[in-house]
Amino acid sequence: MNTAIETAIFEKLRTFDEQHQAEVLDFVEFLAIRRANASWSLLDPARDFPKFAGSEPIAEDSVAFQRQIRDTE
Secondary structure: OOHHHHHHHHHHHHHOOHHHHHHHHHHHHHHHHHHHHOOHHHOOHHHHHHHHHOOOOOOHHHHHHHHHHHHHO
């Protein structure tokens, strides 16, 4: 990793409270899984991100709406 980027990330991370640091870790784990799958098509944010973020699953109509938008782009 680029040393300047790594240093900047750690400096910012040290200023966050524990909850925000946990959110950053959740997001980094999400990115690692996305990279491991090597394909956006294998990852469904509505299904996969909430388990890392600790939030409730998205309602099925919201998921359907988001997929409709994605498919028309």
